[in-house]
Amino acid sequence: MLGFVLKRLLQAIPVLLITSLLIFVGMRLSPGDPAAMLAGNDASAETIAAVRSRLGLDQSYATQYLKWLGALLTGDLGRSMVSGLPVSRIVGERIAPTLELATGGLVASLLLGGVLGTLAGLQPNSLLDRMVSAVAALGLAAPMFWTGMLLVAVFGVALKWLPPAGRVPFSQGLGAALASLAMPVATLAIANAPVIMRFLRDSIQETRRADYVRAAHAKGLSKTVVARDYIVRNSLIPTVTAAGILLGNLIGGAALVEIVFSWPGMGSLLVSAMGNRDYSVIQAVLLIAVFGFVFANLIVDLLYGLLNPRIRHADQH
């Protein structure tokens, strides 16, 4: 198992290096001169040059990239090109809200998708199965930010049950924090639970036809026992791969959901940094998102290996 973990960790390194290079080059190719923006509208050429050299933007790309990478390893994300504040501080304030949102979205999607997928899978072509499938198809088709807007219009504005926008930190009371989290999390879950639901449903329907399930029935085991111990348990394994897809959707989707709910996370930070051409902040947010995504996929991979020894062993050959 340790070898499997180490191998997966080593495989992640080149991906992280290439993505960091892509992000760096991409940001340097962007239109607009951050030095000119920072220096102001009526700045002279000398002032702009001074700002450029202060930011290190007059050095070669290779030097800039290596410096940036070296600083990254020490946790230094540079300074915002707009406010001059350390990027690690700006980003640091935004990580917790986004993690809250993404974790809530993940848990809600797994629960909702898990329950509906199991019910639909165990009763193929029943009314319930068809209803669940139809709802899942709708959830996958509706743009996430629109679903969020509809929830705001109904529960925030018309019924006034929940705050229409903004985040209440957990330090200011559990109830208020959960109330502010409810709609953004529901929005993520409506769009993402269908992914889990479909995987699980198909997986269960396939497992139902397996020989060992027929053998279990033939032995005279009760339907409940067969469903619980034979079908659902074995169907959960392939569903873990769906969690990988889910994580990408959640990280990207969180950006839009944060805008809809004025949630002070990384997504809204990215969009505002984009407006200011704040390269160092954009770079940092993209990098953290990619690292988070790669890391999360690594965990999914490891979990998969842990649940399914066949994968772990096949990998060693």
Next chain:
Amino acid sequence: MPTSTERTSRGRRGFVIAVVFLLIACGLALLAPVLPFAPYTKMTTARLMPPSFNAWFGTDQFGRDIFVRTLWGLQVSLVIAGAAVLTSLAIGVPLGLVAAYFGRWSDSLIMRGLDALLAFPSLLLAIGVAAIIGPGAVSATIALGIVGVPQMARIARGAALAEQQGLYVDAARVVGVGPLGIMASHLMPNILAPVVVQATLYFAIAILTEAGLSFIGLGVQVPRPSLGAMLSDSRAYTVSAPWYALAPGLTITAVVLALNSAADGLRARLDPQR
């Protein structure tokens, strides 16, 4: 419990409904310039009016007809998403074919490179690319085109790997057909089925992602209407004009739903084993 024939006919009916709906929606959207509707920029004093006979889905904050703007917005979505699908096909399929045919280091190089792209959550990748090139229809197309490449290449590679085992490929090689000829005239036609299904699915994803991009202002720019920007505008009028968001949101949902059903139907037709 429905019989399998009933199920098939229900699936076929869904497929036909989806395709007919897509044809009508695309027809209306693409023909919007020649249809006898008011121009999408026409402003009136009837601001934020609820749906009525004159404006089927109401009017926006400048008194413009939301139905007309939705049609034009859908046109933009379809053109951008369609061009993005073609871009991802044009780059992804040859990459997948080359990776599968030559194998070894070219396979590793191509697939590891694409893995790096897959390491970006797709919306963030699109946002990043759109940020680099600057907002607009062209950059949204390029961004979505690039986002679609890795998956397209994987599908093409997987199908080509399986097809390469076929005797006809050996036969072609024996009679002296070169790598390019084998890839273009022998492998290509035989991997079309999964590629077409993936292209249809990606069309739906591209429409959703384009809506997301224009929602945060990185899509097509004013005065051209886009569905995402209309939804973004409508947020200021949730209380005074709650119907504002309905037409653009429903349009995206319906088109994406129809594309997904069409992809399912195509898969069932083109690949009966699955």
